[in-house]
Amino acid sequence: GESVGLHLPTLSVQEGDNSIINCAYSNSASDYFIWYKQESGKGPQFIIDIRSNMDKRQGQRVTVLLNKTVKHLSLQIAATQPGDSAVYFCAEKRYTGRRALTFGSGTRLQVQP
Amino acid sequence: DSGVTQTPKHLITATGQRVTLRCSPRSGDLSVYWYQQSLDQGLQFLIQYYNGEERAKGNILERFSAQQFPDLHSELNLSSLELGDSALYFCASSVATGGEQYFGPGTRLTVT
Numbered sequence: 001g002e003s004v005g006l007h008l009p010t011l012s013v014q015e016g017d018n019s020i021i022n023c024a025y026s027n028s029a030s031d032y033f034i035w036y037k038q039e040s041g042k043g044p045q046f047i048i049d050i051r052s053n054m055d056k057r058q059g060q061r062v063t064v065l066l067n068k069t070v071k072h073l074s075l076q077i078a079a080t081q082p083g084d085s086a087v088y089f090c091a092e093k094r095y096t097g098r099r100a101l102t103f104g105s106g107t108r109l110q111v112q113p
Numbered sequence: 114d115s116g117v118t119q120t121p122k123h124l125i126t127a128t129g130q131r132v133t134l135r136c137s138p139r140s141g142d143l144s145v146y147w148y149q150q151s152l153d154q155g156l157q158f159l160i161q162y163y164n165g166e167e168r169a170k171g172n173i174l175e176r177f178s179a180q181q182f183p184d185l186h187s188e189l190n191l192s193s194l195e196l197g198d199s200a201l202y203f204c205a206s207s208v209a210t211g212g213e214q215y216f217g218p219g220t221r222l223t224v225t
Binding site: 034036049091095099100101102104 | 158219
């Protein structure tokens with residue numbers, strides 16, 4: 001069944017197009033940001049992370065951009081595939097004190113064939 | 114497969130009851146985190162254990178408690194259940210406190 005069922009913003013893209021998923025965060029003291037992918041019926045899966053002293057990091061088909069001035073994080077997925085359909089969450093944490101993740105509200109990505 | 118296991122996968126129970134959710138971390142991971150994912154709250158951190166000791170608390174209700182055993186598996190106990198406790202409960206583990214967290218498949222709790 002649906003893993004989330006949340007009333008989430010939805011991004012619908014055509015297969016092969018690039019996707020950009022955005023996230024605004026509130027804690028300017030966060031040291032570390034992570035993007036997670038959650039497929040239906042599964043737990044969140046790590047995609048890519050970025051430290052707060054960086055503004056860009058690239059992985060395989062994914063790029064994360066961090067703009068600390070406006071507290072904005074984005075995940076770019078190149079050549080989106082049907083298997084990319086999922087809910088995407090950004091998360092943040094600090095290196096000191098509580099190390100648990102604080103998650104954003106998520107975006108549902110739907111890839112149209 | 115993250116290597117984190119959770120049981121049971123689904124649980125249906127009545128209001129007022131008590132349940133126990135179980136989590137086995139990845140081999141070698143000492144830290145266990147519990148998260149709740151509900152329709153109106155998203156993913157919320159509940160509590161963290163590291164090598165058997167509580168390390169951090171989040172939005173965990175007093176009716177909920179957890180522990181981590183010497184073999185590093187963890188249990189989340191939910192008591193006096195209410196309809197609003199219906200949610201997905203995820204366990205995550207990491208090698209050390211603060212390390213990358215790997216999530217289990219979750220336990221779906223339905224309180225009727």
